Amino acid sequence: MARREPLNxxxxxxxxxxxxxxxxxxxxxxxxxxKTLGVEAMSxxxxxxxKADLIDGIxxxxxxxxxxxxxxxxxxxxxxxxxxNMHRIFGRHPVVPLALATDRSNPTSPQVMRxxxxxxxxLFDAGFDELGAWRALGAINGLLFxxxxxxxxxxxxxxxxxxxxxxxxxxxxxxxxxxxxHFSRLLHWTTEGGVDPAADFEQxxxxxxxxxxxxxxxxxxxxx
Numbered sequence: 188m189a190r191r192e193p194l195n196x197x198x199x200x201x202x203x204x205x206x207x208x209x210x211x212x213x214x215x216x217x218x219x220x221x222k223t224l225g226v227e228a229m230s231x232x233x234x235x236x237x238k239a240d241l242i243d244g245i246x247x248x249x250x251x252x253x254x255x256x257x258x259x260x261x262x263x264x265x266x267x268x269x270x271x272n273m274h275r276i277f278g279r280h281p282v283v284p285l286a287l288a289t290d291r292s293n294p295t296s297p298q299v300m301r302x303x304x305x306x307x308x309x310l311f312d313a314g315f316d317e318l319g320a321w322r323a324l325g326a327i328n329g330l331l332f333x334x335x336x337x338x339x340x341x342x343x344x345x346x347x348x349x350x351x352x353x354x355x356x357x358x359x360x361x362x363x364x365x366x367x368x369h370f371s372r373l374l375h376w377t378t379e380g381g382v383d384p385a386a387d388f389e390q391x392x393x394x395x396x397x398x399x400x401x402x403x404x405x406x407x408x409x410x411x
Contacts, residue, residue, distance in 0.1 A: 194226060196234040196244070204245040207282040212242065212291065215282075239291075246292045247299055249283045252276050255305035263396050265309035269302055270327055274388050277335055284335045313403040323399055330388075330395055338384030 192198065202224050207215045217238065221228040235241045253272050256265035277284045286292035306327070310320040364371040 194224065194230060194234065199224070199231060199234045200241070200244040200248050203241050204248055204280065204282075207245060208280055212282050212285060215241070217241075242286050242292045243294045245280075246283050246286055246294050247296055249276060249280050250294070250299040250302065253302040255301045256309055258305070258308065262309040262312040263400055265312075266306060266327065266396055266399070267392060269306050269309075270331055270392050271389065273302070274331055274334060274385070274392075277331075278338065278384075281335065284332055288332055288336075310399075313399065314406075315403065319402075323402075326395060326399075330391055334384070334388040334391065338388070 199220070203215060203220050206220055206223055210219070215238070217228045217231055220241075221231055224231075235244060253269070253276055256269045258265070260268070283292075303324075307320055307324060310323050315323055
């Protein structure tokens with residue numbers, strides 16, 4: 188008889204992340220997780236306190252994959268590489284940005300914060316003061332989470348599939364091109380393979396960073 192692998196927090200969290208990726212946060216429960224692991228639900232409480240602890244744990248597991256920026260690089264490249272890595276990794280696990288955006292997870296462990304700490308450090312290197320760094324970080328996070336929302340069907344669709352693809356046909360049939368010629372033109376273009384979520388995010392990020400560079404160069408990286 189094969190020996191069962193001992194249960195530990197890492198194994199519990201890895202199974203929880205796999206289940207959440209498949210079923211979403213609403214499908215993640217202690218009972219379902221226990222069934223996946225082949226154990227009784229009560230045994231899970233030896234490793235996680237409750238569902239909130241479980242969600243914080245899977246968020247940490249994903250954040251651990253995000254490398255902090257290389258401080259030897261110019262600050263714009265630090266921002267760029269960190270944001271691209273977060274977009275790529277979060278895009279594989281849409282439940283993580285969902286948990287963060289809906290305030291179901293607020294982890295503050297070093298594993299979670301080291302990448303963000305490096306990102307803020309890059310903004311300070313650029314010359315932003317505290318207010319400027321706060322606003323710049325907000326702009327980066329807004330772009331990141333907004334792009335993930337659009338490219339993962341509201342954090343629940345298949346990673347890399349644009350959220351609007353299934354609905355574009357409906358929009359096109361209902362829109363009157365005579366009244367909305369520009370938006371109709373844009374939607375028709377998306378049906379011809381013009382949407383690439385990863386490339387769209389990268390281009391938008393470069394535009395944002397260009398704006399941050401110009402703001403930093405102005406000598407007034409924050410306004411009251």
